[in-house]
Amino acid sequence: MLTLVSPELEEYSISKTEPTGDLLQELIAVTHKETELPIMLTGPIEGRFLKMMVQVSGARRILEIGTFTGYSALNLAEGLPADGELITCDLDPHCLGIAKGFFARSEHGKKIKVMEGPALESLGSLTGTFDLAFIDADKVNYINYYEAVLKLLNPGGVILIDNVLYGGHVAKPNDENSRTIAQLNDLIARDERVNRVLLPVRDGIFFVRKK
Numbered sequence: 467m468l469t470l471v472s473p474e475l476e477e478y479s480i481s482k483t484e485p486t487g488d489l490l491q492e493l494i495a496v497t498h499k500e501t502e503l504p505i506m507l508t509g510p511i512e513g514r515f516l517k518m519m520v521q522v523s524g525a526r527r528i529l530e531i532g533t534f535t536g537y538s539a540l541n542l543a544e545g546l547p548a549d550g551e552l553i554t555c556d557l558d559p560h561c562l563g564i565a566k567g568f569f570a571r572s573e574h575g576k577k578i579k580v581m582e583g584p585a586l587e588s589l590g591s592l593t594g595t596f597d598l599a600f601i602d603a604d605k606v607n608y609i610n611y612y613e614a615v616l617k618l619l620n621p622g623g624v625i626l627i628d629n630v631l632y633g634g635h636v637a638k639p640n641d642e643n644s645r646t647i648a649q650l651n652d653l654i655a656r657d658e659r660v661n662r663v664l665l666p667v668r669d670g671i672f673f674v675r676k677k
């Protein structure tokens with residue numbers, strides 16, 4: 467699990483956080499059994515944080531980049547009203563197969579629409595605007611995703627960007643992923659279009675609000 471706090475404090479925090487329910491726990495187990503990189507799961511703390519962000523922001527239309535097996539999508543969808551919509555993008559058919567199976571079993575699944583293919587292409591075909599976006603896909607495209615999402619966001623809308631501390635490597639970038647994330651963090655830090663706070667939660671979440 468990607469986290470910057472000790473395993474003991476992570477477990478303590480999980481024990482004090484709103485539980486996710488049986489279906490999401492089953493999804494974690496299936497993801498560990500059937501995928502090669504279960505570490506990509508956002509997990510219960512970030513999952514409940516995403517749901518909370520949807521609730522406190524009153525978001526009705528959400529864009530997610532990076533579905534994986536659907537864990538963050540189901541948490542986000544849980545925070546939406548019954549007529550809310552979540553569009554989630556991924557290109558991996560195996561992971562999307564698992565995600566779609568769990569969406570079908572969830573009472574919140576009907577709010578979720580999957581766009582399969584490279585996310586930048588999917589973003590180019592979207593119409594309308596969004597209240598909240600969660601970016602959690604290939605790190606080399608993070609700046610492209612940020613710019614594309616900012617255009618699609620309503621004023622006052624929120625972007626949450628995962629892994630912006632990248633295991634601590636952003637302080638001394640040593641590969642393409644950490645260099646891109648460090649560049650994005652620098653860009654956001656001086657971006658007058660947004661309000662921003664970098665939360666050192668788990669692997670770092672950039673909380674950005676479009677002015």
Ligand SMILES: C[S@@+](CC[C@H](N)C(=O)[O-])C[C@H]1O[C@@H](n2cnc3c(N)ncnc32)[C@H](O)[C@@H]1O
Nearest residue numbers: 506508532534537538556557558584585603604
């Ligand atoms: C870190 S995982 C997402 C985890 C997910 N948000 C969760 O909480 O379970 C990243 C996902 O991005 C997807 N991905 C990678 N490159 C992509 C691209 N160019 N377009 C769309 N999805 C991509 C991968 O297939 C993977 O499922």
